[in-house]
Amino acid sequence: MPEGDSVFRVAARLRAVLAGQVLTAAELRVPAHATAVLAGRRVLEVVPRGKHLLTRLEGGTGPGGAGRSEEGLTLHTHLRMDGRWSVFAPGERWTGGPAAQIRVVLGTGLGTAVGYRLPVVELLRTADEQRVVGHLGPDLLGPDWDxxxxxxxxxxxxxxxxxxxxxxxxxxxxxxxxxxxxxxxxxxxxxxxxxxxxxxxxxxxxxxxxxxxxxxxxxxxxxxxxxxxxxxxxxxxxxxxxxxxxxxxxxxxxxxxxxxxxxxxxCPYCQRGPAPPGRGPAPRGRRSHR
CATH class of the missing domain: 1.10.8.50 (Helicase, Ruva Protein; domain 3)
Incomplete structure (x- = not known):
């Protein structure tokens, strides 16, 4: 599972092609959200929260700009052990894996972000983000580190x-x-x-x-x-x-x-304390010959 600094860098790569841009292509290839229509929405920001990624989209309006305004949405993804986000320039061939492993496609005029093997793909109201990240402790790379x-x-x-x-x-x-x-x-x-x-x-x-x-x-x-x-x-x-x-x-x-x-x-010499269950402590001071 990736460390928080790795997720921070992934968010930066996604932000470079998505933040502030209108989605020209958007596919969520998971059963729960396969029919979601996101193309035409503007990406507000891509935010890392611990090991989670939150891609926030602006609210929309009814057809032709009429009707009630829709609420902002957040695409919540998590890499866990096997997930990966790859970013491709316009026209560049996607090389992150077979098409069957693609879970998310987000395209703008600047490029396309493709999520491979993502075990967590969830679309929710931005107002409900706490439901998926509210349990987390202070974010070591967040602006509110405590x-x-x-x-x-x-x-x-x-x-x-x-x-x-x-x-x-x-x-x-x-x-x-x-x-x-x-x-x-x-x-x-x-x-x-x-x-x-x-x-x-x-x-x-x-x-x-x-x-x-x-x-x-x-x-x-x-x-x-x-x-x-x-x-x-x-x-x-x-x-x-x-x-x-x-x-x-x-x-x-x-x-x-x-x-x-x-x-x-x-290191049994530099680190004091108990050994794992079932294994006696290694004597301190036993060193290899280098």
Whole structure:
């Protein structure tokens, strides 16, 4: 599932061809909205909210401009694991996948946005957006980011493992598994450490905001400050390789509750705290020879 900074960049690409433009083509290839008529409406904006995308359309009027004014609409989409938005210039061949995988087509005079394999495609009144994003916690890349509220939500369940708490979008909106693992490393604790054992959650929330802000305009989710290939992460996806700081081999296990569990990565020397269930703690100080 994409991180919030990835969704932020997708929104920017969509905004470049859609925002302020009148839709010349609009297809929602999902049963619930297959008959929706959106062509002729102007796109007001494309807004990321955590990992959700909200494409807002202006209200319309009756035929010939007569009749009552229609309310503004929002196209709500979510990428989850397999979804993708591709943007094509006018006349450019679509290359994002077979036609059978297309779920949304939005075209303007500037280009065409095509949504492939989108698991969530929902058309609703803009006034009802809270129904689909109202449960989210403070958005790490939103204009209303609220660190104190994020910390309050994290502290509400002190016994919860930190890795799970960070992935819960009701606490902070925008953290995926890459950042959840890297933030645990930067905090010096394993992903199974109870939230209540961290004395400085405010610092952790500030670091999360700092990382997503730094990466919102570049790919890679860089957490080490090193953009060179293979050096952007401290522990994520580095199982069996030496920790970049101490040389201890990075371990991996699942964390979270199935089917929402995700792979966890941690350094048993740099990170204190409990090991995953069923595995005893690795002794600190055991290092590889580099």
């Amino acid at each position: 660190r104190a509220e994020a910390v309050r939500r994290l502290r509400a369940d002190p016994g919860r493992p930190l890795g799970e708490a960070l992935l819960d979008q009701r606490n902070l909106a925008g953290i995926g598994n890459v950042y959840a693992n890297e933030l645990c490393y930067l905090a010096g604790v394993t992903p199974w450490t109870p939230v209540g054992e961290l004395p400085h959650l405010d610092r952790l929330a500030a670091r999360a905001h700092q990382l997503l802000e730094a990466n919102r305009l570049r790919p890679g989710h860089i957490t080490t400050g090193d953009t060179r290939r293979g050096r952007g992460h401290w522990v994520y996806d580095r199982a069996g390789r030496p920790c970049s700081r101490c040389g201890t081999l990075v371990l991996t296990a699942q964390h979270g509750t199935p089917p929402q569990d995700r792979p966890a990565y941690w």
